[in-house]
Amino acid sequence: MKLETERLFLRPLQTTDVAALASLWTDPEITQFMGGPRNYDEVYKELTEDARLKPPPAFDLWVVTEKATNQIVGHCGIIDKEVDGSNEFELIYVIARSAWGNGYATEIATVIKENAFKYLGLKRIIALINPMNPASARVAIKVGMQYEKDTIRPGGKIMQVFAMNEEDQSK
Numbered sequence: 253m254k255l256e257t258e259r260l261f262l263r264p265l266q267t268t269d270v271a272a273l274a275s276l277w278t279d280p281e282i283t284q285f286m287g288g289p290r291n292y293d294e295v296y297k298e299l300t301e302d303a304r305l306k307p308p309p310a311f312d313l314w315v316v317t318e319k320a321t322n323q324i325v326g327h328c329g330i331i332d333k334e335v336d337g338s339n340e341f342e343l344i345y346v347i348a349r350s351a352w353g354n355g356y357a358t359e360i361a362t363v364i365k366e367n368a369f370k371y372l373g374l375k376r377i378i379a380l381i382n383p384m385n386p387a388s389a390r391v392a393i394k395v396g397m398q399y400e401k402d403t404i405r406p407g408g409k410i411m412q413v414f415a416m417n418e419e420d421q422s423k
């Protein structure tokens with residue numbers, strides 16, 4: 253399965269994607285509001301295992317490629333996560349630094365959201381946003397989410413919960 257926008261594709265991971273994705277997750281600027289840079293070897297191993305899962309999990313981060321260049325420009329998707337004792341589905345968008353500011357996060361997050369409500373059967377999605385990350389909050393709002401509450405994550409970090417329900421789409 254594959255999702256498509258005007259400028260981007262979203263598809264499951266392949267083992268040949270792992271080096272490009274590992275360089276996103278080890279980049280200090282990209283990860284500064286997402287737990288900091290990962291260890292290269294560890295993230296390489298995790299992504300390689302992920303790429304071998306058949307069929308690919310429905311709730312996972314997938315690879316974003318740019319149609320014009322075929323380059324990998326992001327790692328985005330929906331994962332399930334417990335927040336304040338509830339099982340939530342979190343929309344995550346990670347875009348390569350060289351591709352920031354083109355509207356790509358909003359473009360791909362919009363199609364991921366539509367797919368989640370229409371085909372994955374979700375009734376609600378959230379984004380967990382570091383209060384120091386206004387670009388991420390802006391993307392959540394452009395996708396149709398609203399600030400709901402603050403939450404304290406395991407480890408003590410305060411994050412903002414942005415959320416939307418299926419019925420909010422028609423508003």
Ligand SMILES: CC(C)(COP(=O)(O)OP(=O)(O)OC[C@H]1O[C@@H](n2cnc3c(N)ncnc32)[C@H](O)[C@@H]1OP(=O)(O)O)[C@@H](O)C(=O)NCCC(=O)NCCS
Nearest residue numbers: 282344345346347352353354355356357358386387388390
């Ligand atoms: C956050 C991120 C995904 C945005 O990607 P992007 O493709 O540049 O996003 P878009 O171009 O679709 O939209 C960004 C919006 O944020 C705004 N923005 C950017 N920097 C901003 C800032 N410092 N303050 C306020 N708004 C800001 C942009 O102006 C744009 O809004 P607009 O269209 O109304 O002008 C990207 O910076 C990223 O990957 N960051 C690292 C990973 C991360 O933190 N992800 C979020 C956690 S889920």
